[in-house]
Amino acid sequence: MAGEYSEYDYVAADTIDVSELEPLDPETRKIMKGEFSTGIKLTLFYYVFILSIPILNWYADGFMFSRMWGGMTYSWFFTSIVAMAMAFIIAYVHTTLYEKRLKNDRHIPTHSSTSSEERRIN
Numbered sequence: 333m334a335g336e337y338s339e340y341d342y343v344a345a346d347t348i349d350v351s352e353l354e355p356l357d358p359e360t361r362k363i364m365k366g367e368f369s370t371g372i373k374l375t376l377f378y379y380v381f382i383l384s385i386p387i388l389n390w391y392a393d394g395f396m397f398s399r400m401w402g403g404m405t406y407s408w409f410f411t412s413i414v415a416m417a418m419a420f421i422i423a424y425v426h427t428t429l430y431e432k433r434l435k436n437d438r439h440i441p442t443h444s445s446t447s448s449e450e451r452r453i454n
Contacts, residue, residue: 370429374422
């Protein structure tokens with residue numbers, strides 16, 4: 333299927349030896365480190381929230397299992413509605429921080445052999 337395309341030379345998928353890869357340039361390394369740091373912090377925040385629900389179910393069962401509306405308990409409300417809203421908020425925060433970091437990095441001159449203008453994807 334992929335061999336049908338004539339715009340490029342088809343290269344079969346193979347394994348890559350990590351030791352043969354070139355090291356990352358400083359700018360890419362900085363971007364990846366920032367992304368990883370942001371991702372870990374937001375992930376930990378979400379996990380703390382999700383893992384607090386069973387703890388609240390155990391220690392505050394009177395509140396967590398009381399009814400809100402339509403028979404829905406606070407436990408189900410936090411697990412379904414609030415957790416989904418948090419996922420969207422976390423995605424928004426992550427995207428906003430990435431765009432802010434990208435905007436700030438474009439104003440800093442780099443000393444690498446290729447400028448960010450040469451590598452920009454339109």
